[in-house]
Structure formats: C-alpha cells, structure tokens
Amino acid sequence: MTSPELTRDAAPAGAAAVIPAPATPYQGDIARYWDGEARPVNLRLGDVDGLYHHHYGVGAVDHAALGNGGNSGHSGDASDSAYEKRLIAELHRLESAQAELLLDHLGPVGRDATLVDAGCGRGGSMVMAHQRFGCTVEGVTLSSGQADFANRRARELGIDEHVRARVCNMLDMPFETGQAMGSWNNESSMYVDLHDLFAEHSRVLATGGRYVTITGCWNPRYGQPSKWVSQINAHFECNIHSRREYLRAMADNRLVPHAVIDLTPATLPYWELRATSSLVTGIEEAFINSYRDGSFQYLLIAADRV
Numbered sequence: 001m002t003s004p005e006l007t008r009d010a011a012p013a014g015a016a017a018v019i020p021a022p023a024t025p026y027q028g029d030i031a032r033y034w035d036g037e038a039r040p041v042n043l044r045l046g047d048v049d050g051l052y053h054h055h056y057g058v059g060a061v062d063h064a065a066l067g068n069g070g071n072s073g074h075s076g077d078a079s080d081s082a083y084e085k086r087l088i089a090e091l092h093r094l095e096s097a098q099a100e101l102l103l104d105h106l107g108p109v110g111r112d113a114t115l116v117d118a119g120c121g122r123g124g125s126m127v128m129a130h131q132r133f134g135c136t137v138e139g140v141t142l143s144s145g146q147a148d149f150a151n152r153r154a155r156e157l158g159i160d161e162h163v164r165a166r167v168c169n170m171l172d173m174p175f176e177t178g179q180a181m182g183s184w185n186n187e188s189s190m191y192v193d194l195h196d197l198f199a200e201h202s203r204v205l206a207t208g209g210r211y212v213t214i215t216g217c218w219n220p221r222y223g224q225p226s227k228w229v230s231q232i233n234a235h236f237e238c239n240i241h242s243r244r245e246y247l248r249a250m251a252d253n254r255l256v257p258h259a260v261i262d263l264t265p266a267t268l269p270y271w272e273l274r275a276t277s278s279l280v281t282g283i284e285e286a287f288i289n290s291y292r293d294g295s296f297q298y299l300l301i302a303a304d305r306v
C-alpha cells in the first residue's frame with residue numbers, strides 16, 4: 001500500500017481531516033470528470049425520490065405507468081412534459097431496481113456489520129443499503145463533489161452516523177483488514193486494474209464476507225472489444241474489462257463466484273426507453289447495439305470471500 005500525499009481539508013464533520021490526492025494522473029482525470037458531472041439523466045432521476053444513482057436500470061418497463069397503454073412499440077411524446085415526468089420516474093424505478101438486485105446478492109447482513117461501496121458516486125446505493133440492513137455503510141469515490149453530495153444527503157436523511165462517503169482511491173481504502181462483511185462495485189470497476197481491485201476487496205472483507213459487482217464487460221465470445229465498446233470507453237474515459245478477466249482476477253484473489261448473472265436482456269428495456277427521452281447523452285446507440293450484437297454484456301457477479 002502506498003502512502004498517499006495528503007492535500008486539502010474537505011472532509012465533513014466527523015470524517016478524517018485530510019483527503020489523499022489521486023494516486024495517478026488518470027485518477028486525477030476521473031476525479032475531475034465526476035466533479036464536473038451534472039447530467040440531467042442522473043440529477044433529474046435522483047430528484048424523483050432523493051436517491052441519486054450513476055448507473056443503469058434493469059427490469060421490464062411498466063407501460064401502464066408511462067400512460068402509453070401497454071403498447072411497447074409506442075414510446076409516447078417526449079415533448080409532452082407530463083409524459084416526460086412519468087418517463088423519468090420510470091427510468092429511476094429501473095435504476096433503483098438495479099441497486100436492489102445488487103443488495104439482494106450480499107446475503108444476510110446484520111445491523112452491526114460494515115459494508116463498503118467502492119466507487120460510491122452520489123451515494124444512492126449506500127442509502128438503500130442502510131435503509132435495508134440498518135448497518136454502517138462506508139463509501140469511497142475519487143470525487144470530492146460526489147462525496148460532499150452523498151454526505152449532505154445522509155445528513156438530510158438523519159443517517160450520517162451510519163452512511164459516510166470519503167474521497168479516496170478504492171485500490172487503497174482506509175479500512176482495516178477484515179473490517180467489512182460485504183463490499184461492492186456498482187459500475188465502478190472499469191476504472192481500475194481488476195487484480196489490484198480484487199486484492200483490496202479481499203483484504204477489507206472478512207472471511208465469509210460477500211463481494212458483488214454489477215458491470216458492463218466485453219464478451220470473450222465476440223473476440224475483442226467491439227467498436228461500440230471502444231466508443232463507450234472513450235465516452236466515459238474508462239477501460240471496460242472482459243468477462244474472462246473478472247473471473248480470473250477474482251479466482252486469483254480468494255473471491256469465489258456464488259452467482260454469475262447475465263443481466264443484458266434485463267437492461268435493454270431501460271436503454272430502449274432512455275433512447276426515446278429528452279435526456280439522451282449520445283451513448284445510447286453504442287449500448288443498445290453492443291448488447292444486441294453480443295459484444296457487450298451487463299453482468300452481476302456475487303462472490304464469497306474464502
């Protein structure tokens with residue numbers, strides 16, 4: 001473990017007084033990316049109920065809730081603001097369903113347990129984990145803007161004694177060896193080397209603890225990353241790994257898969273609906289095409305720390 005350079009005092013009351021600088025220039029770029037990120041597709045969805053996510057959705061679209069009569073071929077009129085509001089609520093329901101699915105795979109979690117959200121974003125999954133299990137949830141992100149946002153939401157909800165985000169590198173987390181009963185990456189593992197990441201999860205997890213990731217990964221059956229996958233990498237400044245790399249890096253780090261679920265068919269409805277909205281970011285086509293041509297997969301892997 002490196003000793004990160006200590007920089008400025010940006011921590012909320014009760015947290016450590018100093019935060020580590022990004023360990024690499026790339027991490028500096030990612031911190032800036034997320035500090036500056038304020039896309040309506042994230043913020044307007046979060047405004048629906050105060051759970052702010054930076055991930056995608058799973059499950060069938062409820063066309064009755066959208067008010068288009070269950071006709072999946074008819075996407076409604078995005079210029080109609082009442083319809084747009086219902087569409088945003090529906091996309092948000094699907095992204096919260098994704099987080100619920102991740103939490104389902106942590107197994108039983110007691111109130112005394114500590115969970116770690118690696119790459120926690122604005123903290124939506126952390127809040128949901130605390131509300132479900134009553135336990136402590138520690139999050140880490142490279143972005144001080146995101147950590148401040150997550151800590152502010154926890155204070156507003158009166159759960160800041162149990163839910164806390166910190167600015168730090170998930171490859172070098174400020175947690176003791178074996179401290180966590182569960183840990184996860186929700187769409188945050190494509191920013192790091194997987195061997196380094198799983199070595200660190202394996203260190204902070206207690207033996208018998210559970211690790212869960214939901215991630216996009218390229219499909220080794222396709223051969224190499226497709227042009228769509230390359231486009232997604234460029235869009236998010238990330239490096240999508242293959243399914244094979246996930247399983248190999250887990251096996252090398254005492255993380256034994258308990259469930260491997262291909263969520264690709266479950267996430268396509270989210271993308272197809274999102275592509276009809278006014279919140280499009282331009283990357284929808286790459287996701288839809290790569291999921292359809294089989295070069296990209298949306299995967300959940302739950303693993304036991306043995």
Ligand SMILES: C[S@@+](CC[C@H](N)C(=O)[O-])C[C@H]1O[C@@H](n2cnc3c(N)ncnc32)[C@H](O)[C@@H]1O
Nearest residue numbers: 053054055119120121141142169170186188191
């Ligand atoms: C796509 S967002 C996902 C956020 C959150 N997991 C969610 O589901 O809403 C990716 C997150 O990974 C974080 N991240 C990327 N590299 C990181 C690193 N090396 N250490 C800590 N966080 C990192 C970013 O700061 C950002 O919060």
